[in-house]
Structure formats: structure tokens, C-alpha cells
Amino acid sequence: MNIAQLPTPALIVDFDKMKNNIHEMQQRIDALQLNLRPHTKAHKSPTIAKMQIDAGAQGICTAKLGEAEVMAAGGINDILITTPIAGKNKIQRLVKLYQQYPDYRFIQVIDHKQHIIDISEAATDAGICIELMIEVESGQQRCGVEIGDDLISLIETINCSDGVSYVGLQAYSGHLQHIKGYQERNTQARTVVEDLFNYINNVLTPKGLAPEIVSGGGTGTYEAYQGLGFSEIQAGSYLFMDTTYQDIGDENDQYQNNQFDVTLKVLSTVISHPTPQRAIIDAGMKCLSIDLGMPKIESDDMLSYKTGGDEHGIIHLIDNHEPLQIGQQLILLPSHCDTTLNNFNTLYAVRGSEVIGQFPIIGRGRSD
Numbered sequence: 001m002n003i004a005q006l007p008t009p010a011l012i013v014d015f016d017k018m019k020n021n022i023h024e025m026q027q028r029i030d031a032l033q034l035n036l037r038p039h040t041k042a043h044k045s046p047t048i049a050k051m052q053i054d055a056g057a058q059g060i061c062t063a064k065l066g067e068a069e070v071m072a073a074g075g076i077n078d079i080l081i082t083t084p085i086a087g088k089n090k091i092q093r094l095v096k097l098y099q100q101y102p103d104y105r106f107i108q109v110i111d112h113k114q115h116i117i118d119i120s121e122a123a124t125d126a127g128i129c130i131e132l133m134i135e136v137e138s139g140q141q142r143c144g145v146e147i148g149d150d151l152i153s154l155i156e157t158i159n160c161s162d163g164v165s166y167v168g169l170q171a172y173s174g175h176l177q178h179i180k181g182y183q184e185r186n187t188q189a190r191t192v193v194e195d196l197f198n199y200i201n202n203v204l205t206p207k208g209l210a211p212e213i214v215s216g217g218g219t220g221t222y223e224a225y226q227g228l229g230f231s232e233i234q235a236g237s238y239l240f241m242d243t244t245y246q247d248i249g250d251e252n253d254q255y256q257n258n259q260f261d262v263t264l265k266v267l268s269t270v271i272s273h274p275t276p277q278r279a280i281i282d283a284g285m286k287c288l289s290i291d292l293g294m295p296k297i298e299s300d301d302m303l304s305y306k307t308g309g310d311e312h313g314i315i316h317l318i319d320n321h322e323p324l325q326i327g328q329q330l331i332l333l334p335s336h337c338d339t340t341l342n343n344f345n346t347l348y349a350v351r352g353s354e355v356i357g358q359f360p361i362i363g364r365g366r367s368d
């Protein structure tokens, strides 16, 4: 099938370039002598997760328990759930994952004593042991216990509770991923976690509380940590990229990140052309997220996008631009891959203008 036959708006991915991105990141992480545990919140597809594991990833991350259920059902057997869970229902679902897939590994991130008490109680009742990773504050002021006595207290609470075990620490600095300029970004990323590694070396290790795993890093910061003590990198967006990530720069180009190609795109159709300067496409906020800015139009800098609400996109044509045709397709490059993907049920794999396959986005909407 040709992309011209796809009903729009449609989410498409340049399949060969996505595969290249997957291998490129794996090679880069191998060269740093770290493990890659890609964050699958970007794609929400067990099939793509398998591609990452086949390329060498040692497991995956999911943001949410619901996504972990989808990935486990799809045969992914090593999953780190990177967001704490709360409440009896959620904890019972975590217990059920352990019971349903006894040979799989699930690690749950926590950052509060109450998490440990509740998970320990449910796991002990079920006769299982749940692996816990403690999230530490890494500059983002989101989840994460402060480094110091509170962290030690959490580790000791896990160590003296039944039904739970301490496997390590999560330190993810999400607020630094998009800093423009390679040096500046990597310096900030390293600086913000230096205290943590000093603390591990000078306090936790002598007390016998050293983490087995230290997990963190993203597409923008994965290179910052060499020699510090991270054991695995959680980068996710690299397989798709987006215009925000493209604009952060890399080691060779201050203004453009060429380490990975932008592969995720939205195919849309011109549905109206009310004036010579204004055309309307069928892609609004219900398919293109704009939390990180407006999408760009592929291969035409003389066209710009502005949101026209839920269902419409407004395309501005500069003076003297050739009129667009009603029914003509336009390809948009999203500014934020994760939140754009979560608007679609299907991701079409394309090679040039040929549709060569499709990935159902099974984890879509599974933020539960």
C-alpha cells in the first residue's frame, strides 16, 4: 500500500531509520560499558520492545503499571516500572503480575515508607518477594527521596521488611534532557547527580547498603555519566526523536542533534484553503501534541503550523507560496513524540512512500 491510501490523520514511522536509531543507541551505550533499559513510554508496543531487546537491551522500563501489564502480556520478561504506585488495587495488580509471570522480572520504583509497608503486606500475604528500586531526588523536584538519612531509612525499612527486596536506585533528571548545547547539558546532568554518587561511595557502601543497580538518564543526557556509577540507561525517545530533541544539539553541531534521525511523523490531508495564505489540515490537538511547541512541516520551511483546535491544523503559507491542493497530503514532524503517539491506535511502518507494516499501539491509554 502507498501512504496516499492511508486514512488521515495517520501516525507513521520511517521503519529503517527507526531500526538504525535502535542499533545506534545500543552501540553508544555498549561503548560506554553500560546496560540499556529503554523507556517504552515512547512507543507502547511490545513488538518494538522486542526489537530493542533483540538489539541488545537488557530489559525495558514502563512508566506505569498498566503499560507493564501490556508489555508482560506481549512476552517482555524484564520490566522496571519507573513511577511509584499507591492504593490497594494497584498493589494487588502488581502482585498479580508476579503470580501470572513467575519467571519474569518486575521491579517497582518507590520513594516513601508507606509504599514499602503496603507492598510488603500484600507480597507477604501472597507469598512472593517484590523487588523495589528507590527513586532519589535528581534535580527535577518530582518524585524522589532526598539523599541523606531519609534514603538510608528507606533502604533499611526494605531490608527489614518481609516480601520486598532492595535492588537499587533510580536517578532521572527529566528537566535537563532538552537543554540546548551538548557541553552545557552534559555538564549540568553530571553535576546534579555527583552528590548521589559521593553518598553511595562514602556512606551507603561502607554501611553495606550499596545499590546493585543505578538506573537513569535519557536521550539528552545518556553520555554525561561515564565513570560515575550508573549501571543502566533509561533513554526512550531516541528511536523516534522529535523536533524538540532534534534542536538540542550534539557533540558536532551545537544546534542540531544528528545522533538519531527523526522517524515519527503525522500524515495529514489538506481539507480546506480559505485564503491564499491559509490552508487547513485534518490534524489538530487530538492527534498532535503541542505541549512542547508546534510541529514542523516536513521539507517545506515556507509552511508553518498553528493549532486550529481539536480537529484542525492551520497552515500558514508565506506570500507567493504555490497554493496547496485540497486532498493533498502533508507530513508533520511532532515536537513531542511520546504525547503524540499516545493519540493513535496504530503506528504505520513506512519505507519511502510504501506502507510496509503496522504496529498496534497496545499500551495506548494504559496510563493506569
Ligand SMILES: Cc1ncc(COP(=O)(O)O)c(C=O)c1O
Pocket (backbone or CB within 6 Å): 039, 042, 061, 082, 172, 174, 177, 216, 217, 218, 219, 220, 234, 235, 236, 237, 238
Ligand atoms: C523516569 C524516566 N526515565 C526515562 C525517560 C526517557 O527519557 P527520554 O524519552 O527523554 O529518552 C523518561 C521520560 O520521560 C522518564 O520519565
